[in-house]
Amino acid sequence: MDFVIPAWFEITAMIVLVLILAADLLLILKRPHIPSAREATAWVVFYVALALIFTVVILWVTGSSDAAGQFVAGWLTEYSLSIDNLFVFILLMGQFAVPRRYQQEVLMVGIIIALVLRGVFILLGAALIENFSWIFYIFGAFLLYTAWRQAFPGSEDDDTQTETGIVRFLRRFIDITDHYDGSKLRTLVGGKKVWTPMLLVFIAIGVTDLIFAIDSIPAIFGITHHAFIVFTANVFALMGLRQLYFLLGGLLDRLRYLHYGIAFILAFIGVKLFAHALHVNELPFINGGKSIEWAPEISTVASLLVIIIAMGVATIASLIASRRQKRSDASAGR
Numbered sequence: 001m002d003f004v005i006p007a008w009f010e011i012t013a014m015i016v017l018v019l020i021l022a023a024d025l026l027l028i029l030k031r032p033h034i035p036s037a038r039e040a041t042a043w044v045v046f047y048v049a050l051a052l053i054f055t056v057v058i059l060w061v062t063g064s065s066d067a068a069g070q071f072v073a074g075w076l077t078e079y080s081l082s083i084d085n086l087f088v089f090i091l092l093m094g095q096f097a098v099p100r101r102y103q104q105e106v107l108m109v110g111i112i113i114a115l116v117l118r119g120v121f122i123l124l125g126a127a128l129i130e131n132f133s134w135i136f137y138i139f140g141a142f143l144l145y146t147a148w149r150q151a152f153p154g155s156e157d158d159d160t161q162t163e164t165g166i167v168r169f170l171r172r173f174i175d176i177t178d179h180y181d182g183s184k185l186r187t188l189v190g191g192k193k194v195w196t197p198m199l200l201v202f203i204a205i206g207v208t209d210l211i212f213a214i215d216s217i218p219a220i221f222g223i224t225h226h227a228f229i230v231f232t233a234n235v236f237a238l239m240g241l242r243q244l245y246f247l248l249g250g251l252l253d254r255l256r257y258l259h260y261g262i263a264f265i266l267a268f269i270g271v272k273l274f275a276h277a278l279h280v281n282e283l284p285f286i287n288g289g290k291s292i293e294w295a296p297e298i299s300t301v302a303s304l305l306v307i308i309i310a311m312g313v314a315t316i317a318s319l320i321a322s323r324r325q326k327r328s329d330a331s332a333g334r
Contacts, residue, residue, distance in 0.1 A: 003064035010228050013054075017235050020050075021112070024239070028104045035104065040247040047240030051075055054236065058229075069300040070224035074233035076307045077223060077269070080262055081216045082237050083255075086245050088208055096201045102183045106198070107242040110205035117210050118234050121217045126227040136277035139218035143270030151263035176200065222269035222276075223303055254322040261314025268306050272298045 035043070055075075059068040089110070093103055128135045175194040181187035185199050220230050278286075278295035286292075 003062045003067045005058075005062055005067065005226065005228055009061050013228075013232060017232070021115075021235075021239065024242075025108050025112070028108050034100050035243065035246050037247060040243040043243035044240050044247055047236065047243070050239075051236040054232070066300055067226075067229070069304060070226070071229050071233055073223045073300055073304040073307060074220045074229055075236050076304070076311070077219055077265060078216060078233050078237035079240075080265060080307070080311050081212065081219065082241050083244065083258065085208070085212050086241070089205070089245060092201065092204050092208065096197055096204070098198075098201055099180060102180070102198075103245070104242055105183050106201055106205065107245055109202055110209060111238045111241060113202075113206045114209035114213065114238055115235060117206075118213045118217060119231060121213050122227050122230050122234070125217050125221050126225070126230075129221065129225055133280040133282050134277065136273045136280070137283075139221060140270045140273035140277060142218055143222065143266045143273065147263040147265075147267035147270060150259050150266060153259070174199075218273075219266055219269050222273045223300070255315060255318040256321060257314045257318040258311075261310045264310045264314075265307055268310070269303070272303065 055068045055072050058071055059065060062068075089107065092098075093106070098106055175192075176199065177187060177189050177194050177196055179196070180198060181196050183198060184196055185202075186193055187196050188194075216234075217230070220233060224230060224233075275295045275298060278292040279297065281291050282289055
């Protein structure tokens with residue numbers, strides 16, 4: 001079922017979201033601090049509630065349950081991928097020894113960079129889909145490859161190694177002090193203006209966001225082709241990421257099977273993209289350039305259920321395994 005999202009609603013929604021992000025950034029700049037678990041929980045609940053309210057508004061404006069379902073499925077997909085991103089952010093914060101009270105600001109800048117990069121990728125993706133239906137085959141293959149990489153990672157984290165290489169390159173050509181000066185990018189050392197490590201942190205976060213954008217944008221285009229829903233799903237997924245970082249910081253180590261859940265979701269969406277590509281097939285060497293009608297069409301409701309079940313099973317299995325490990329460690333220590 002197709003639907004139309006009015007232009008006035010898209011413009012209004014974007015203005016409101018920009019204002020919320022601006023207000024959030026001003027709060028961080030005005031009072032940099034380490035949020036308590038209670039504060040972080042309240043903010044996460046607020047942003048989740050905001051996403052659910054937005055779902056109801058989309059349903060009301062479009063009159064289409066399919067539009068609302070696509071937003072929720074896209075939001076949950078991006079949210080699950082964003083949680084996986086937190087592992088890398090924690091590594092980066094530790095690698096650069098970022099003072100904890102300034103980590104909120106670093107994460108907020110990273111979120112803004114991510115939104116800009118994803119906005120560009122979404123526009124490119126929408127243009128490709130509009131003009132080249134065969135791009136679904138490429139997106140599907142890429143997601144299957146990404147799913148395999150998630151489920152069976154190498155001995156070293158490729159993303160972290162890439163960022164480290166870029167950082168080493170910059171250190172060779174830019175004067176960078178080893179010490180932070182609050183959240184400043186530039187500081188005075190011996191009467192000379194030099195860069196602080198905060199610059200390297202922002203660059204590393206930016207490179208990470210670019211890599212994650214390449215992974216996540218094809219995934220959400222497997223759920224919806226509406227660029228507005230794709231972008232707003234990304235915005236809502238990223239808005240609560242900063243608070244989630246402080247809330248789940250210690251818990252992330254216990255989610256040992258999370259990457260399997262994410263890999264399953266990516267593989268599922270990859271298969272869904274292949275099925276859709278067969279339906280809109282125009283490649284002459286596949287069925288003579290004609291649509292393949294027997295290819296299954298996976299509904300938005302089915303996609304939503306798969307995403308929820310995959311993340312639920314991965315989370316529960318991780319917590320059970322973590323509890324068993326604690327009991328085993330406690331028994332061994334006696």
